[in-house]
Amino acid sequence: MRPFEDVVAEYGATVLRVCRAVVGPVDAEDAWSETFLSALRAYPDLPADANVEAWLVTIAHRRAVDVGRARSRRPVPTDTLPERPAAHADPAARDPDLWAALQLLPTKQRQALAYHHIAGLPFAEIAELLDNSPDAARRAAADGLKTLRKHYREDESA
Amino acid sequence: MTINLFDALSADEATTLPRLHERLERDADTADVLDVAYRTIDTPVGTLLLAATTAGLVRVAYDIEDHDAVLAGLADRISPRVLRAPARLDSAAGQIDEYFAKRRTVFEVPVDLRLAEGFRRNVIEHLRDIGYGRRESYAAVAAAIGHPRAVRAVGTACAHNPLPVVIPCHRVVRSDGSTGQYVGGPLAKSTLLDLEAA
Numbered sequence: 608m609r610p611f612e613d614v615v616a617e618y619g620a621t622v623l624r625v626c627r628a629v630v631g632p633v634d635a636e637d638a639w640s641e642t643f644l645s646a647l648r649a650y651p652d653l654p655a656d657a658n659v660e661a662w663l664v665t666i667a668h669r670r671a672v673d674v675g676r677a678r679s680r681r682p683v684p685t686d687t688l689p690e691r692p693a694a695h696a697d698p699a700a701r702d703p704d705l706w707a708a709l710q711l712l713p714t715k716q717r718q719a720l721a722y723h724h725i726a727g728l729p730f731a732e733i734a735e736l737l738d739n740s741p742d743a744a745r746r747a748a749a750d751g752l753k754t755l756r757k758h759y760r761e762d763e764s765a
Numbered sequence: 766m767t768i769n770l771f772d773a774l775s776a777d778e779a780t781t782l783p784r785l786h787e788r789l790e791r792d793a794d795t796a797d798v799l800d801v802a803y804r805t806i807d808t809p810v811g812t813l814l815l816a817a818t819t820a821g822l823v824r825v826a827y828d829i830e831d832h833d834a835v836l837a838g839l840a841d842r843i844s845p846r847v848l849r850a851p852a853r854l855d856s857a858a859g860q861i862d863e864y865f866a867k868r869r870t871v872f873e874v875p876v877d878l879r880l881a882e883g884f885r886r887n888v889i890e891h892l893r894d895i896g897y898g899r900r901e902s903y904a905a906v907a908a909a910i911g912h913p914r915a916v917r918a919v920g921t922a923c924a925h926n927p928l929p930v931v932i933p934c935h936r937v938v939r940s941d942g943s944t945g946q947y948v949g950g951p952l953a954k955s956t957l958l959d960l961e962a963a
Binding site for chain 1: 770771773774775778781782785786788789792793796798799801803836837839840841844845846847848849
């Protein structure tokens with residue numbers, strides 16, 4: 608079995624992008640930290656032939672749901688971007704339109720979009736995470752991408 | 766298109782990921798799931814890999830042993846919960862720095878000798894008693910542990926010392942006075958012997 612450090616090095620960036628897309632820039636770091644701590648705990652029992660990236664995204668999905676629940680219990684509005692500590696660069700400041708556009712999407716569309724287009728998971732596996740069918744997962748990702756492009760046109764000039 | 770679309774999600778990764786890694790190191794240690802922590806240090810005998818379990822320093826490895834291979838071996842033999850986490854190695858790294866600066870002659874760090882078993886363990890335990898600046902022949906070590914004819918096996922045990930530098934297998938030399946072989950290469954061995962003789 609590979610040292611867990613190799614797993615962090617190989618997938619840390621992808622999991623961060625997935626967390627940011629799904630829960631937004633503020634909660635993403637908690638979601639990332641909880642994902643990799645949970646993964647480290649369970650790592651010795653991971654089957655040798657497991658798809659490590661899909662396994663991490665599954666954990667991130669559950670952690671993100673937890674983080675989202677915790678946030679929804681907090682007495683703060685969820686439709687505005689809270690301020691981040693000044694000590695850290697704010698990723699949302701680089702491109703507020705993308706964050707705003709992602710936030711406008713229904714949760715399942717945002718999740719399907721992130722798991723497929725950022726993590727590269729097949730729709731069959733995404734359907735298991737979202738508790739729907741592969742077709743529904745595919746539609747959610749497609750609808751999400753369409754809406755995102757309508758509200759966020761940066762990429763068309765790229 | 767899609768890759769461009771999500772560029773903003775990764776723009777600051779170069780600073781964010783190291784910060785998150787540090788947080789993971791702390792969280793893993795607190796949660797008691799950091800089975801093997803490691804770091805590297807630069808020394809006059811090259812870059813050394815230091816690895817520790819919760820019990821103590823478990824491995825010191827030279828560059829020529831291939832650090833990636835050593836870490837893969839630790840994942841197999843101890844636990845795959847291996848993270849680059851320097852904090853647990855602060856004391857060992859500091860003492861090794863002092864040793865090379867000639868400000869330390871004895872290492873005082875907890876050691877975990879689980880990688881040396883049976884006969885090899887007996888040899889390793891004896892090596893800890895060979896003091897700074899002293900030399901002992903392979904034959905003398907064999908005699909000291911009660912196996913006077915196992916001279917060659919003593920050499921093999923030294924070559925598999927999991928904690929070179931800290932456990933001084935470099936102080937074991939040939940009966941004719943020549944330095945003999947070493948896990949870190951003959952140059953590293955003579956560097957350590959010269960350092961201690963100076």
